Amino acid sequence: MKRFFLIIMFFIFVFELDAQVEDLSVQKNIFYQDEYSIGFKLNNNGWGMDFRKGFGINPHKKKMYEIGFNIIKHPKEYKFSSVHSFSSFVYGKMNSVMDLKVGYGHQFVLYDKKEVGTTEIRLFYFVGADIAVLKPIYYIVIVDMSTNPYTKTTEKYKPSHQPLLIDKKASFAKGLDEIKINPGLYFKVGTSFEHSKQVKYIRSLELGIEVYAFLKRLEIMAQIDNPRVIVSVFASYRMGSIIYNKKNKDKKDLNF
DSSP: OOOHHHHHHHHHHHHHHHHHHHHHHHHHHHHEEEEEEEEEEETTTTTEEEEEEEEEEETTTEEOOOOEEEEEEEOOOOEOOSSSSSOOOEEBOOEEEEEEEEEEEEEEEOOOOOSSSSSSEEEEEEEEEEEEEEEOOOOEEEEEESSSSSSEEEEOTTTTGGGGEEEEEEEEETTTTOOEEEEEEEEEEEEEEOSSSSSEEEEEEEEEEEEEESSSOOOTTTTTTOEEEEEEEEEEEEEEEEEEEHOOOOOOOOOO
C-alpha cells in the first residue's frame, strides 16, 4: 500500500512538473509577452536608474523603450577629508553631472526558459538621445585664519584654493540657477540573465557596455582633460512584471 501511494505521488509530481513546462510554453505561444521593469545600475564611473517598457513581437523578440538617468563621475576624482569639518570633498571638481536619456531598442532571447525557476539569457541594445545636466559646485573656503572663528566665503573652485583652506562643499542648492546642458547620443548593449521563480515577474541581472557622445566636453574637473565620449561598463539588477496580451489574429508574427 505504501509503495502504491509513493508511485501515485511520483506521477502527480511528474504531471505537475510537465504542466508547469507546458503552461509556460503555451503562454509564450498564445500570448504576446509585454513587460515593464525598473533597473538599479552601477557603472565604473557612477550609478543610475532606468525604467523600461517592452512590447512582444514574437516569443523571442521585443521592442523596448527606456528612460533613465546616470550620475557621471570623472575617473580622476579623489576625495579629501576636511581638517576643519567632518566632511569630504573632491578637490578640483567644478561641476556635478547628471545624464538624462531616452532610448529605443530590441531584446532577443538567446536561451529560452523552458520551465519556471530556470534562467533565460537575453541580448539587448538601445540607442537614443541624452542630455548631460551640469551644476556648478560651490565650496566654503577659509580666507582668513587669523580670526576666531575663521573668516569664510562661498566660491566656485579656483586653482588658488588649497585643500587645507577648503572647509566643505556648500549646499547643493547653491548653483542651481547656473545649470547648463550638453546634448548627446548614447548606445547600450548587454546581456540579461532572467531568473525569476514566478512566471509573471521579472528578476534579472544585466551586464553590458554604454557609450555616450556629447556635443561638448563635460567640464567636470579643473586642470584635467574632460571627456566628450564616455565608455562605461555597467551591472544592473532589474525587477518588473510580465503583461500577457492575447495575440491579435490580424497581426503577423515574425519568424523566430
